[in-house]
Amino acid sequence: MITEEKKYIDAELGPISIYKKSLNRSVTLRIKETGIVVAIPAFYSFSKGEQILEQYREKLKTKLQQKQEKFQFEDGSELQTYSFTAFISRTSLQKSYYSLKDEELHIALKETTDFKSPDVQLKIKRVIETCMRKEARQILPDLLRTVAAKHRFTVNEIKINSSKGRWGSCSAKKNINLSFYIMLLPPHLVELILLHELCHTLEMNHSPRFWKELDRVTGGKAKLLTKELKKHHTW
Numbered sequence: 027m028i029t030e031e032k033k034y035i036d037a038e039l040g041p042i043s044i045y046k047k048s049l050n051r052s053v054t055l056r057i058k059e060t061g062i063v064v065a066i067p068a069f070y071s072f073s074k075g076e077q078i079l080e081q082y083r084e085k086l087k088t089k090l091q092q093k094q095e096k097f098q099f100e101d102g103s104e105l106q107t108y109s110f111t112a113f114i115s116r117t118s119l120q121k122s123y124y125s126l127k128d129e130e131l132h133i134a135l136k137e138t139t140d141f142k143s144p145d146v147q148l149k150i151k152r153v154i155e156t157c158m159r160k161e162a163r164q165i166l167p168d169l170l171r172t173v174a175a176k177h178r179f180t181v182n183e184i185k186i187n188s189s190k191g192r193w194g195s196c197s198a199k200k201n202i203n204l205s206f207y208i209m210l211l212p213p214h215l216v217e218l219i220l221l222h223e224l225c226h227t228l229e230m231n232h233s234p235r236f237w238k239e240l241d242r243v244t245g246g247k248a249k250l251l252t253k254e255l256k257k258h259h260t261w
Contacts, residue, residue: 032072036062039086040144044075053078057089059148099150100141108209108216109161112154124153131157151261155188155206162186162206170202170220177243179224190260193219196226207260215258218244218251 030046041061050067053075057063066075079086099105105112110129117123117134124133133153139146167184174181183201193211195203202223208216221243229236240248 029068030072032075039079039083039090042079044072044079046070046072055079055082055086057086059151062086098141099147101135101139105154107154107158107161108211108213109165110157112157114150124157126157126160158209159186159188159206162204162209166204166206166208166220169216170204170224173217173220174224177221177224179227181224181227193255194223196223196230198230200227202227205260210260211255211258215251215255218255222252 029048032044034042036042039062042064043061044064044066046068047065048068050065052067053070054065055062055078056065062079064075064079066078099114101114101116103112103114105114110126110131112131112133114133114135116137116139118137119134120136122133122135122139124131126132131154133150135141135146135150141147163186166186170181170184173179181200181202183199185201185203186206187203188207189195189203189205190207193205193208204219204223208219211219222240225236225239225243228239237248244251
């Protein structure tokens, strides 16, 4: 539970949020889309939290730079997702807008838009995420059932979530959860994730039998495709 909080803007690191949490016994630092979050024990002072932040300043600057370089949208940027291509541009209209139609997402921002602004970058991501979530709910459940039928798997409930830590998961009841961030992946890796979770309906661990089953349904490419998947991340 958060007992107190302090928020401010750092000239180099951007938005900073320091939270005192009653259950915390150690300090955690995380880079989120809204800024850097520092969680400290309730008995720590905010100045103590700031001191700890200073110790990690250079590392945080490096990580922020890498994050910005990897996911920087500009006027004319394009992003290919599983079901649509996003086009980012400026518009002479008075208001920004976006439109998803015929597998194309057009995000048009006002002429005066500063694309280097973290708020603008976040706005673009939010629009793309909204569309990916909608598309995932429409496409992935049917696609999973089609793949399951093809390889004779049985699946019960299918849910779409917003997990950034896991592409998917499978319960002992053969219920499968899929992250809508899967939509950032190329088709052959989307299929790999679906097959991976379907194999868990038979083997709930990553035993040799699991990998044998995944090899069977991927044409012997289980390890190769899994290695390729590790190169992909959500933003």
